[in-house]
Amino acid sequence: MRTDQCVLGGDIAAIIFGVDGVVLDTxxxxxxxxxxxxxxxxxxxxxxxxxxxxxxxxxxxxxxxxxxxxxxxxxxxxxxxxxxxxxxxxxxxxxxxxxxxxxxxxxxxGIAPFASTVDLIRAARRHRLRTAAISVDRYASELLTSAGVADMFDVRLDGLDAPGTGLPGHLEPCLLIEAALRMRTPPARTAVIEQSPDGVAAGRHGGFGFVVGVDRVGRGAALRAYGADVVIEDLTQVTLLRTPALIGRH
Structure with a gap:
Protein backbone atom coordinates (compact mmCIF):
# COMPACT_ATOMS: atom_id res chain seq x y z
CA MET A 1 0.00 0.00 0.00
CA ARG A 2 1.14 3.56 -0.60
CA THR A 3 1.48 5.72 2.48
CA ASP A 4 2.94 9.14 3.15
CA GLN A 5 5.40 10.78 5.44
CA CYS A 6 3.65 13.37 7.59
CA VAL A 7 5.16 16.59 8.89
CA LEU A 8 3.23 18.64 11.46
CA GLY A 9 4.41 22.15 12.07
CA GLY A 10 3.42 25.65 11.10
CA ASP A 11 0.31 26.82 12.96
CA ILE A 12 -0.61 23.43 14.42
CA ALA A 13 -0.92 23.85 18.19
CA ALA A 14 -2.83 20.71 19.16
CA ILE A 15 -3.48 17.12 18.07
CA ILE A 16 -6.66 15.07 18.50
CA PHE A 17 -6.07 11.30 18.57
CA GLY A 18 -8.75 8.69 17.97
CA VAL A 19 -8.69 6.06 20.71
CA ASP A 20 -9.44 2.88 18.74
CA GLY A 21 -6.68 1.89 16.35
CA VAL A 22 -4.66 5.06 16.88
CA VAL A 23 -3.90 5.14 20.61
CA LEU A 24 -4.98 1.63 21.61
CA ASP A 25 -4.73 -1.74 19.88
CA THR A 26 -8.35 -2.83 20.41
CA GLY A 110 -5.43 -5.26 30.10
CA ILE A 111 -4.85 -3.50 26.81
CA ALA A 112 -1.74 -2.09 25.16
CA PRO A 113 -1.22 1.29 23.55
CA PHE A 114 0.70 1.55 20.32
CA ALA A 115 4.29 2.37 21.30
CA SER A 116 4.70 4.76 18.36
CA THR A 117 1.62 6.70 19.46
CA VAL A 118 2.95 7.03 22.99
CA ASP A 119 6.24 8.32 21.56
CA LEU A 120 4.41 10.90 19.44
CA ILE A 121 2.29 12.10 22.37
CA ARG A 122 5.42 12.56 24.46
CA ALA A 123 7.05 14.45 21.59
CA ALA A 124 3.95 16.64 21.26
CA ARG A 125 4.12 17.54 24.93
CA ARG A 126 7.80 18.42 24.58
CA HIS A 127 6.81 20.69 21.69
CA ARG A 128 4.09 22.21 23.90
CA LEU A 129 1.31 20.94 21.69
CA ARG A 130 -1.97 20.18 23.43
CA THR A 131 -3.40 16.68 23.06
CA ALA A 132 -6.86 15.14 23.18
CA ALA A 133 -8.19 11.58 22.93
CA ILE A 134 -11.70 11.08 21.54
CA SER A 135 -14.10 8.19 21.06
CA VAL A 136 -17.86 7.73 20.90
CA ASP A 137 -17.57 4.56 23.00
CA ARG A 138 -18.70 5.15 26.56
CA TYR A 139 -15.86 3.12 28.04
CA ALA A 140 -12.96 4.73 26.15
CA SER A 141 -11.66 6.64 29.17
CA GLU A 142 -11.59 3.39 31.13
CA LEU A 143 -9.53 1.78 28.38
CA LEU A 144 -7.07 4.67 28.37
CA THR A 145 -6.70 4.35 32.12
CA SER A 146 -6.19 0.58 31.84
CA ALA A 147 -3.47 1.16 29.25
CA GLY A 148 -1.73 3.68 31.52
CA VAL A 149 -1.99 6.59 29.08
CA ALA A 150 -5.03 8.56 30.29
CA ASP A 151 -2.93 11.24 32.01
CA MET A 152 -0.97 11.93 28.83
CA PHE A 153 -3.90 13.87 27.35
CA ASP A 154 -5.06 17.37 28.18
CA VAL A 155 -8.61 16.45 27.16
CA ARG A 156 -10.49 13.13 26.98
CA LEU A 157 -13.95 12.80 25.44
CA ASP A 158 -15.95 9.58 25.15
CA GLY A 159 -19.54 8.40 25.00
CA LEU A 160 -20.09 9.10 28.71
CA ASP A 161 -19.70 12.81 27.94
CA ALA A 162 -22.47 12.82 25.34
CA PRO A 163 -25.70 12.57 27.41
CA GLY A 164 -27.08 16.02 28.21
CA THR A 165 -24.30 17.88 26.43
CA GLY A 166 -25.57 17.80 22.86
CA LEU A 167 -22.58 15.72 21.80
CA PRO A 168 -23.41 13.00 19.26
CA GLY A 169 -23.53 9.28 19.86
CA HIS A 170 -21.42 8.71 16.76
CA LEU A 171 -18.40 10.46 15.35
CA GLU A 172 -19.33 13.84 13.90
CA PRO A 173 -17.42 17.12 13.43
CA CYS A 174 -18.99 18.64 16.56
CA LEU A 175 -17.31 16.01 18.77
CA LEU A 176 -13.89 16.98 17.40
CA ILE A 177 -14.77 20.67 17.65
CA GLU A 178 -15.73 20.20 21.30
CA ALA A 179 -12.35 18.60 21.97
CA ALA A 180 -10.61 21.56 20.30
CA LEU A 181 -12.67 24.02 22.33
CA ARG A 182 -11.74 22.25 25.57
CA MET A 183 -8.08 22.51 24.55
CA ARG A 184 -8.69 26.19 23.77
CA THR A 185 -7.30 25.67 20.28
CA PRO A 186 -9.15 26.66 17.09
CA PRO A 187 -9.89 23.73 14.74
CA ALA A 188 -7.79 25.43 12.05
CA ARG A 189 -4.76 25.08 14.36
CA THR A 190 -5.57 21.50 15.36
CA ALA A 191 -4.58 18.25 13.63
CA VAL A 192 -6.76 15.13 13.73
CA ILE A 193 -5.32 11.60 13.59
CA GLU A 194 -7.99 8.95 12.92
CA GLN A 195 -8.15 5.40 11.61
CA SER A 196 -11.78 5.34 10.43
CA PRO A 197 -13.19 6.95 7.27
CA ASP A 198 -15.93 8.54 9.42
CA GLY A 199 -13.31 10.05 11.71
CA VAL A 200 -11.34 11.40 8.77
CA ALA A 201 -14.51 12.87 7.24
CA ALA A 202 -15.41 14.51 10.55
CA GLY A 203 -12.00 16.15 10.69
CA ARG A 204 -12.29 17.37 7.12
CA HIS A 205 -15.83 18.72 7.48
CA GLY A 206 -15.00 20.28 10.84
CA GLY A 207 -12.44 22.61 9.26
CA PHE A 208 -9.42 21.14 11.03
CA GLY A 209 -5.99 22.27 9.99
CA PHE A 210 -4.64 18.85 9.05
CA VAL A 211 -6.21 15.39 8.91
CA VAL A 212 -4.10 12.25 9.13
CA GLY A 213 -5.51 8.83 8.25
CA VAL A 214 -3.92 5.78 9.91
CA ASP A 215 -4.12 2.72 7.69
CA ARG A 216 -3.09 -0.47 9.47
CA VAL A 217 -5.35 -2.76 7.41
CA GLY A 218 -5.11 -1.66 3.77
CA ARG A 219 -7.84 0.98 3.58
CA GLY A 220 -5.73 3.90 2.49
CA ALA A 221 -7.81 4.62 -0.60
CA ALA A 222 -10.97 5.03 1.50
CA LEU A 223 -9.20 7.33 3.97
CA ARG A 224 -7.99 9.52 1.12
CA ALA A 225 -11.45 9.54 -0.45
CA TYR A 226 -12.94 10.75 2.82
CA GLY A 227 -10.51 13.65 3.02
CA ALA A 228 -7.24 12.63 4.68
CA ASP A 229 -4.38 15.01 3.86
CA VAL A 230 -1.95 12.14 4.34
CA VAL A 231 -2.28 8.41 5.02
CA ILE A 232 0.28 6.61 7.15
CA GLU A 233 0.70 3.03 8.37
CA ASP A 234 2.09 3.95 11.76
CA LEU A 235 2.72 7.08 13.80
CA THR A 236 6.47 6.64 13.42
CA GLN A 237 5.84 8.38 10.08
CA VAL A 238 4.81 11.62 11.82
CA THR A 239 7.45 14.28 12.35
CA LEU A 240 6.89 17.32 14.57
CA LEU A 241 8.75 20.50 13.70
CA ARG A 242 10.03 22.84 16.35
CA THR A 243 9.95 25.84 14.06
CA PRO A 244 7.14 27.12 11.83
CA ALA A 245 6.99 25.25 8.57
CA LEU A 246 4.56 24.21 5.92
CA ILE A 247 2.60 21.04 6.50
CA GLY A 248 2.70 18.82 3.46
CA ARG A 249 2.77 15.50 1.78
CA HIS A 250 5.93 13.81 0.57
Missing part, protein backbone atom coordinates in the same frame (compact mmCIF):
# COMPACT_ATOMS: atom_id res chain seq x y z
CA UNK A 27 -8.97 -4.82 17.21
CA UNK A 28 -7.97 -8.30 18.42
CA UNK A 29 -10.04 -8.23 21.60
CA UNK A 30 -12.99 -6.64 19.81
CA UNK A 31 -12.97 -9.22 17.01
CA UNK A 32 -12.73 -12.12 19.49
CA UNK A 33 -15.70 -10.74 21.43
CA UNK A 34 -17.74 -10.48 18.24
CA UNK A 35 -16.97 -14.10 17.39
CA UNK A 36 -18.08 -15.25 20.84
CA UNK A 37 -21.37 -13.39 20.42
CA UNK A 38 -22.11 -13.98 16.75
CA UNK A 39 -21.21 -17.65 16.28
CA UNK A 40 -23.94 -18.96 18.65
CA UNK A 41 -26.44 -16.60 17.01
CA UNK A 42 -25.43 -17.73 13.52
CA UNK A 43 -25.55 -21.39 14.52
CA UNK A 44 -29.04 -21.01 15.97
CA UNK A 45 -30.18 -19.07 12.92
CA UNK A 46 -28.79 -21.73 10.58
CA UNK A 47 -30.53 -24.51 12.51
CA UNK A 48 -33.87 -22.73 12.44
CA UNK A 49 -33.67 -22.13 8.70
CA UNK A 50 -32.05 -25.47 7.83
CA UNK A 51 -29.15 -23.54 6.35
CA UNK A 52 -25.46 -24.29 6.63
CA UNK A 53 -23.58 -22.72 9.54
CA UNK A 54 -20.89 -20.25 8.46
CA UNK A 55 -18.86 -19.00 11.43
CA UNK A 56 -17.75 -15.43 11.91
CA UNK A 57 -14.32 -14.98 10.35
CA UNK A 58 -12.22 -13.11 12.89
CA UNK A 59 -10.07 -11.26 10.38
CA UNK A 60 -12.09 -11.04 7.17
CA UNK A 61 -15.52 -10.32 8.66
CA UNK A 62 -14.21 -8.01 11.37
CA UNK A 63 -12.25 -5.89 8.91
CA UNK A 64 -15.08 -5.74 6.41
CA UNK A 65 -18.00 -4.98 8.72
CA UNK A 66 -16.72 -3.73 12.08
CA UNK A 67 -13.26 -2.21 11.93
CA UNK A 68 -13.49 1.56 12.45
CA UNK A 69 -17.29 1.54 12.28
CA UNK A 70 -20.17 1.94 14.76
CA UNK A 71 -21.07 -1.43 16.25
CA UNK A 72 -24.78 -1.30 15.44
CA UNK A 73 -24.19 -0.53 11.78
CA UNK A 74 -21.61 -3.28 11.54
CA UNK A 75 -23.94 -5.88 13.05
CA UNK A 76 -26.80 -4.92 10.74
CA UNK A 77 -24.66 -5.16 7.61
CA UNK A 78 -22.93 -8.37 8.68
CA UNK A 79 -26.16 -10.20 9.51
CA UNK A 80 -27.87 -8.86 6.38
CA UNK A 81 -25.03 -10.45 4.39
CA UNK A 82 -26.01 -13.82 5.90
CA UNK A 83 -29.80 -13.52 5.60
CA UNK A 84 -32.75 -11.24 6.37
CA UNK A 85 -31.93 -8.01 8.21
CA UNK A 86 -32.50 -8.52 11.95
CA UNK A 87 -34.92 -6.45 14.08
CA UNK A 88 -33.50 -3.49 15.96
CA UNK A 89 -33.86 -5.19 19.35
CA UNK A 90 -31.68 -8.11 18.21
CA UNK A 91 -29.01 -5.71 16.97
CA UNK A 92 -29.04 -3.87 20.31
CA UNK A 93 -28.80 -7.11 22.29
CA UNK A 94 -25.83 -8.35 20.26
CA UNK A 95 -24.05 -5.01 20.62
CA UNK A 96 -24.54 -4.97 24.39
CA UNK A 97 -23.36 -8.56 24.76
CA UNK A 98 -20.24 -7.89 22.67
CA UNK A 99 -19.45 -4.82 24.73
CA UNK A 100 -19.70 -6.78 27.99
CA UNK A 101 -17.42 -9.54 26.70
CA UNK A 102 -14.93 -7.02 25.34
CA UNK A 103 -14.75 -5.12 28.62
CA UNK A 104 -14.44 -8.35 30.62
CA UNK A 105 -11.45 -9.35 28.49
CA UNK A 106 -9.81 -5.93 28.86
CA UNK A 107 -10.38 -5.82 32.62
CA UNK A 108 -8.92 -9.30 32.97
CA UNK A 109 -5.89 -8.99 30.70
Missing amino acids: ARAAAAAWKSVLDPFLRSHATGREAGFRPFEVRADYLRYFHGRPRSGGVREFLASRGPAPPAEIVLDLVERQERLFLTEIRRH
Whole structure:
Protein backbone atom coordinates (compact mmCIF):
# COMPACT_ATOMS: atom_id res chain seq x y z
CA MET A 1 0.00 0.00 0.00
CA ARG A 2 1.14 3.56 -0.60
CA THR A 3 1.48 5.72 2.48
CA ASP A 4 2.94 9.14 3.15
CA GLN A 5 5.40 10.78 5.44
CA CYS A 6 3.65 13.37 7.59
CA VAL A 7 5.16 16.59 8.89
CA LEU A 8 3.23 18.64 11.46
CA GLY A 9 4.41 22.15 12.07
CA GLY A 10 3.42 25.65 11.10
CA ASP A 11 0.31 26.82 12.96
CA ILE A 12 -0.61 23.43 14.42
CA ALA A 13 -0.92 23.85 18.19
CA ALA A 14 -2.83 20.71 19.16
CA ILE A 15 -3.48 17.12 18.07
CA ILE A 16 -6.66 15.07 18.50
CA PHE A 17 -6.07 11.30 18.57
CA GLY A 18 -8.75 8.69 17.97
CA VAL A 19 -8.69 6.06 20.71
CA ASP A 20 -9.44 2.88 18.74
CA GLY A 21 -6.68 1.89 16.35
CA VAL A 22 -4.66 5.06 16.88
CA VAL A 23 -3.90 5.14 20.61
CA LEU A 24 -4.98 1.63 21.61
CA ASP A 25 -4.73 -1.74 19.88
CA THR A 26 -8.35 -2.83 20.41
CA ALA A 27 -8.97 -4.82 17.21
CA ARG A 28 -7.97 -8.30 18.42
CA ALA A 29 -10.04 -8.23 21.60
CA ALA A 30 -12.99 -6.64 19.81
CA ALA A 31 -12.97 -9.22 17.01
CA ALA A 32 -12.73 -12.12 19.49
CA ALA A 33 -15.70 -10.74 21.43
CA TRP A 34 -17.74 -10.48 18.24
CA LYS A 35 -16.97 -14.10 17.39
CA SER A 36 -18.08 -15.25 20.84
CA VAL A 37 -21.37 -13.39 20.42
CA LEU A 38 -22.11 -13.98 16.75
CA ASP A 39 -21.21 -17.65 16.28
CA PRO A 40 -23.94 -18.96 18.65
CA PHE A 41 -26.44 -16.60 17.01
CA LEU A 42 -25.43 -17.73 13.52
CA ARG A 43 -25.55 -21.39 14.52
CA SER A 44 -29.04 -21.01 15.97
CA HIS A 45 -30.18 -19.07 12.92
CA ALA A 46 -28.79 -21.73 10.58
CA THR A 47 -30.53 -24.51 12.51
CA GLY A 48 -33.87 -22.73 12.44
CA ARG A 49 -33.67 -22.13 8.70
CA GLU A 50 -32.05 -25.47 7.83
CA ALA A 51 -29.15 -23.54 6.35
CA GLY A 52 -25.46 -24.29 6.63
CA PHE A 53 -23.58 -22.72 9.54
CA ARG A 54 -20.89 -20.25 8.46
CA PRO A 55 -18.86 -19.00 11.43
CA PHE A 56 -17.75 -15.43 11.91
CA GLU A 57 -14.32 -14.98 10.35
CA VAL A 58 -12.22 -13.11 12.89
CA ARG A 59 -10.07 -11.26 10.38
CA ALA A 60 -12.09 -11.04 7.17
CA ASP A 61 -15.52 -10.32 8.66
CA TYR A 62 -14.21 -8.01 11.37
CA LEU A 63 -12.25 -5.89 8.91
CA ARG A 64 -15.08 -5.74 6.41
CA TYR A 65 -18.00 -4.98 8.72
CA PHE A 66 -16.72 -3.73 12.08
CA HIS A 67 -13.26 -2.21 11.93
CA GLY A 68 -13.49 1.56 12.45
CA ARG A 69 -17.29 1.54 12.28
CA PRO A 70 -20.17 1.94 14.76
CA ARG A 71 -21.07 -1.43 16.25
CA SER A 72 -24.78 -1.30 15.44
CA GLY A 73 -24.19 -0.53 11.78
CA GLY A 74 -21.61 -3.28 11.54
CA VAL A 75 -23.94 -5.88 13.05
CA ARG A 76 -26.80 -4.92 10.74
CA GLU A 77 -24.66 -5.16 7.61
CA PHE A 78 -22.93 -8.37 8.68
CA LEU A 79 -26.16 -10.20 9.51
CA ALA A 80 -27.87 -8.86 6.38
CA SER A 81 -25.03 -10.45 4.39
CA ARG A 82 -26.01 -13.82 5.90
CA GLY A 83 -29.80 -13.52 5.60
CA PRO A 84 -32.75 -11.24 6.37
CA ALA A 85 -31.93 -8.01 8.21
CA PRO A 86 -32.50 -8.52 11.95
CA PRO A 87 -34.92 -6.45 14.08
CA ALA A 88 -33.50 -3.49 15.96
CA GLU A 89 -33.86 -5.19 19.35
CA ILE A 90 -31.68 -8.11 18.21
CA VAL A 91 -29.01 -5.71 16.97
CA LEU A 92 -29.04 -3.87 20.31
CA ASP A 93 -28.80 -7.11 22.29
CA LEU A 94 -25.83 -8.35 20.26
CA VAL A 95 -24.05 -5.01 20.62
CA GLU A 96 -24.54 -4.97 24.39
CA ARG A 97 -23.36 -8.56 24.76
CA GLN A 98 -20.24 -7.89 22.67
CA GLU A 99 -19.45 -4.82 24.73
CA ARG A 100 -19.70 -6.78 27.99
CA LEU A 101 -17.42 -9.54 26.70
CA PHE A 102 -14.93 -7.02 25.34
CA LEU A 103 -14.75 -5.12 28.62
CA THR A 104 -14.44 -8.35 30.62
CA GLU A 105 -11.45 -9.35 28.49
CA ILE A 106 -9.81 -5.93 28.86
CA ARG A 107 -10.38 -5.82 32.62
CA ARG A 108 -8.92 -9.30 32.97
CA HIS A 109 -5.89 -8.99 30.70
CA GLY A 110 -5.43 -5.26 30.10
CA ILE A 111 -4.85 -3.50 26.81
CA ALA A 112 -1.74 -2.09 25.16
CA PRO A 113 -1.22 1.29 23.55
CA PHE A 114 0.70 1.55 20.32
CA ALA A 115 4.29 2.37 21.30
CA SER A 116 4.70 4.76 18.36
CA THR A 117 1.62 6.70 19.46
CA VAL A 118 2.95 7.03 22.99
CA ASP A 119 6.24 8.32 21.56
CA LEU A 120 4.41 10.90 19.44
CA ILE A 121 2.29 12.10 22.37
CA ARG A 122 5.42 12.56 24.46
CA ALA A 123 7.05 14.45 21.59
CA ALA A 124 3.95 16.64 21.26
CA ARG A 125 4.12 17.54 24.93
CA ARG A 126 7.80 18.42 24.58
CA HIS A 127 6.81 20.69 21.69
CA ARG A 128 4.09 22.21 23.90
CA LEU A 129 1.31 20.94 21.69
CA ARG A 130 -1.97 20.18 23.43
CA THR A 131 -3.40 16.68 23.06
CA ALA A 132 -6.86 15.14 23.18
CA ALA A 133 -8.19 11.58 22.93
CA ILE A 134 -11.70 11.08 21.54
CA SER A 135 -14.10 8.19 21.06
CA VAL A 136 -17.86 7.73 20.90
CA ASP A 137 -17.57 4.56 23.00
CA ARG A 138 -18.70 5.15 26.56
CA TYR A 139 -15.86 3.12 28.04
CA ALA A 140 -12.96 4.73 26.15
CA SER A 141 -11.66 6.64 29.17
CA GLU A 142 -11.59 3.39 31.13
CA LEU A 143 -9.53 1.78 28.38
CA LEU A 144 -7.07 4.67 28.37
CA THR A 145 -6.70 4.35 32.12
CA SER A 146 -6.19 0.58 31.84
CA ALA A 147 -3.47 1.16 29.25
CA GLY A 148 -1.73 3.68 31.52
CA VAL A 149 -1.99 6.59 29.08
CA ALA A 150 -5.03 8.56 30.29
CA ASP A 151 -2.93 11.24 32.01
CA MET A 152 -0.97 11.93 28.83
CA PHE A 153 -3.90 13.87 27.35
CA ASP A 154 -5.06 17.37 28.18
CA VAL A 155 -8.61 16.45 27.16
CA ARG A 156 -10.49 13.13 26.98
CA LEU A 157 -13.95 12.80 25.44
CA ASP A 158 -15.95 9.58 25.15
CA GLY A 159 -19.54 8.40 25.00
CA LEU A 160 -20.09 9.10 28.71
CA ASP A 161 -19.70 12.81 27.94
CA ALA A 162 -22.47 12.82 25.34
CA PRO A 163 -25.70 12.57 27.41
CA GLY A 164 -27.08 16.02 28.21
CA THR A 165 -24.30 17.88 26.43
CA GLY A 166 -25.57 17.80 22.86
CA LEU A 167 -22.58 15.72 21.80
CA PRO A 168 -23.41 13.00 19.26
CA GLY A 169 -23.53 9.28 19.86
CA HIS A 170 -21.42 8.71 16.76
CA LEU A 171 -18.40 10.46 15.35
CA GLU A 172 -19.33 13.84 13.90
CA PRO A 173 -17.42 17.12 13.43
CA CYS A 174 -18.99 18.64 16.56
CA LEU A 175 -17.31 16.01 18.77
CA LEU A 176 -13.89 16.98 17.40
CA ILE A 177 -14.77 20.67 17.65
CA GLU A 178 -15.73 20.20 21.30
CA ALA A 179 -12.35 18.60 21.97
CA ALA A 180 -10.61 21.56 20.30
CA LEU A 181 -12.67 24.02 22.33
CA ARG A 182 -11.74 22.25 25.57
CA MET A 183 -8.08 22.51 24.55
CA ARG A 184 -8.69 26.19 23.77
CA THR A 185 -7.30 25.67 20.28
CA PRO A 186 -9.15 26.66 17.09
CA PRO A 187 -9.89 23.73 14.74
CA ALA A 188 -7.79 25.43 12.05
CA ARG A 189 -4.76 25.08 14.36
CA THR A 190 -5.57 21.50 15.36
CA ALA A 191 -4.58 18.25 13.63
CA VAL A 192 -6.76 15.13 13.73
CA ILE A 193 -5.32 11.60 13.59
CA GLU A 194 -7.99 8.95 12.92
CA GLN A 195 -8.15 5.40 11.61
CA SER A 196 -11.78 5.34 10.43
CA PRO A 197 -13.19 6.95 7.27
CA ASP A 198 -15.93 8.54 9.42
CA GLY A 199 -13.31 10.05 11.71
CA VAL A 200 -11.34 11.40 8.77
CA ALA A 201 -14.51 12.87 7.24
CA ALA A 202 -15.41 14.51 10.55
CA GLY A 203 -12.00 16.15 10.69
CA ARG A 204 -12.29 17.37 7.12
CA HIS A 205 -15.83 18.72 7.48
CA GLY A 206 -15.00 20.28 10.84
CA GLY A 207 -12.44 22.61 9.26
CA PHE A 208 -9.42 21.14 11.03
CA GLY A 209 -5.99 22.27 9.99
CA PHE A 210 -4.64 18.85 9.05
CA VAL A 211 -6.21 15.39 8.91
CA VAL A 212 -4.10 12.25 9.13
CA GLY A 213 -5.51 8.83 8.25
CA VAL A 214 -3.92 5.78 9.91
CA ASP A 215 -4.12 2.72 7.69
CA ARG A 216 -3.09 -0.47 9.47
CA VAL A 217 -5.35 -2.76 7.41
CA GLY A 218 -5.11 -1.66 3.77
CA ARG A 219 -7.84 0.98 3.58
CA GLY A 220 -5.73 3.90 2.49
CA ALA A 221 -7.81 4.62 -0.60
CA ALA A 222 -10.97 5.03 1.50
CA LEU A 223 -9.20 7.33 3.97
CA ARG A 224 -7.99 9.52 1.12
CA ALA A 225 -11.45 9.54 -0.45
CA TYR A 226 -12.94 10.75 2.82
CA GLY A 227 -10.51 13.65 3.02
CA ALA A 228 -7.24 12.63 4.68
CA ASP A 229 -4.38 15.01 3.86
CA VAL A 230 -1.95 12.14 4.34
CA VAL A 231 -2.28 8.41 5.02
CA ILE A 232 0.28 6.61 7.15
CA GLU A 233 0.70 3.03 8.37
CA ASP A 234 2.09 3.95 11.76
CA LEU A 235 2.72 7.08 13.80
CA THR A 236 6.47 6.64 13.42
CA GLN A 237 5.84 8.38 10.08
CA VAL A 238 4.81 11.62 11.82
CA THR A 239 7.45 14.28 12.35
CA LEU A 240 6.89 17.32 14.57
CA LEU A 241 8.75 20.50 13.70
CA ARG A 242 10.03 22.84 16.35
CA THR A 243 9.95 25.84 14.06
CA PRO A 244 7.14 27.12 11.83
CA ALA A 245 6.99 25.25 8.57
CA LEU A 246 4.56 24.21 5.92
CA ILE A 247 2.60 21.04 6.50
CA GLY A 248 2.70 18.82 3.46
CA ARG A 249 2.77 15.50 1.78
CA HIS A 250 5.93 13.81 0.57
